[in-house]
Amino acid sequence: MKRTAPKGITITDVAPKARVSAITVSLAFNAPQTLARVREAVAELGYVPNRLAGGLSSSKSRLIAAIVPTVAHSLFSTSSVQVFSDTMSRAGYQVLLGLSGYSDENEDLLLDAVLSRRPEGVLLTGVANTPTLRGRLRKIGIPIVETWDMTDDPIDMLVGFAHEKIGEAVAHRMIASGVKRPALVSANDQRALSAPARFHRYLRAARRARDRRCPGAPAKFRRRRQGRGRAHSRCARQGDVDAIFCSSDLLALGVVSEARKRGIDVPERIAVCGFGDLDFAADTMLALTTVRVDGKRIGATGVRCLIERLNGSTERVRADVGFELVERETL
């Protein structure tokens, strides 16, 4: 029963030094105006409250889990993490990072690991949730925000946009711009496919569809970069293609690059459209059209919802933040 571990500096050390009781120290730490005596003792001892103990005792972990897809080349951008982390830390919470997207089995283990910390809220990016995962999340009863996607049956709150609508909008815009032979380059990952699918469907309805999908390459993208180049060239070489919709900004960057390498003018001969929040990419890289989603707005809105719920609000926000098509003339 005796512990050998050297106790760090605890509330019990601070209390006598501040000539108050331990309770007062605890109170001071969570009160608006910290007692001066406590503050001094704290500084002198270098005391840092133990939030494991605090969380256990109060059932408030002050932890928010951010579950983001593993695939770095996904829709999820660093700026979103930042907005999220910044806002949360200002509200007194810390971010527990969870990388999802390996396998269904791992999703369950990930969730176990995350829930074992008793987070007070969860931010989910994308729809990388297996049914089991969704089911478990639904039951735990803490605020959950899903972002970057739409669904009819959200777990709790939802701040996203419909990927299919993007596919449709891009197809529409291309046709309106006089594009005759559009093609599609998409990640071979079903999570990214709703926009491309709708893109294709719309074009078929408009009788512009051809079977110009170039899937497969992106899956190997991370290991063998050549794969990407090859697939892109396969598309770009087909002389009759005059526009390419890419399921992500990064793919679009690759396509533009590959086209230039082969002396194909962008956007004169081929218009390229990416999709995402890659700020500098949308700003400087893409030709003709970029589907741009204001990541900050998604991030900020999602976080605001979480915080309001943590503060007692009962509102269950379900927002379609929409998207915008951004055109760039030059690279």
Place this chain on the structure above:
Amino acid sequence: MKRTAPKGITITDVAPKARVSAITVSLAFNAPQTLARVREAVAELGYVPNRLAGGLSSSKSRLIAAIVPTVAHSLFSTSSVQVFSDTMSRAGYQVLLGLSGYSDENEDLLLDAVLSRRPEGVLLTGVANTPTLRGRLRKIGIPIVETWDMTDDPIDMLVGFAHEKIGEAVAHRMIASGVKRPALVSANDQRALSAPARFHRYLRAARRARDRRCPGAPAKFRRRRQGRGRAHSRCARQGDVDAIFCSSDLLALGVVSEARKRGIDVPERIAVCGFGDLDFAADTMLALTTVRVDGKRIGATGVRCLIERLNGSTERVRADVGFELVERETL
């Protein structure tokens, strides 16, 4: 003293159901072969161990803090986070995210927040540490790895590379390539300045230095993108510049883009050199030269050091992982 809060499912619920004592449940959870009866009860009840309690009791939080710079456009890449998070979770740890780089005051608050979770190790990216922060970290006595930079006086472990050497190497390479009038575009952030400084010094020694720094713009980069464009054009317009070293990949992307917009051929008239680990950028975007650092190697090595120390090793790795200059002919 009575708590009103509904207790979640705890070890105490699992024990009778598994017809063992609470201790056995705890043991089973941390033992190699989990008792079948316990496993069943766990599954049936949906029990998830409370790591707040576990950590408090065992003084093992199983938490690792990752402190990364706020600036997304920094040297730090998403791939590093992934390698880190993956490896750590396989070793049974979770990642607590800490974004640094606001102000010195905030660094202290950040550290308080981080330490209040009692992490068992810390990964620091870059040298964004104030003296106070370094001092505090030095004292807490947990394994700490600094990455992405070199210093003569590391806090604990170090897996990085010398930024100044990169500046020197780039200058050397440019001169060897026949560059006559090199210029420099760097972030106005002292943390990114060691490579540029050495670049400049080397050129001056070689009598090629001119005052072509174009600082200032990147600081405002995030708010007003035009600023970036303006600064770049200021550099690019100066007709006699034939090479530009940019302190980051993203700056380089901007410079290339701006040059093209103005009809200046890259790399024919201006060679552009970035710096970083931005995979696709190095691969597809930059002209002439990219300083490329193998982020995976840094990340993986750093993490391995941490894990070994957590497993009892006393070795204090201090490694210079080096860097490589990568040349690209085409955009």
Place this chain on the structure above:
DNA sequence: CTGAAAGCGCTTACAG
């Protein structure tokens, strides 16, 4: 407003 006691859900060291 201040403080003593009980409790948060685990793990540890020890006895059986």
Place this chain on the structure above:
DNA sequence: CTGAAAGCGCTTACAG
């Protein structure tokens, strides 16, 4: 190998 008790460092509800 199993289990009862004590303790990890806080917070809560209550009494003074």
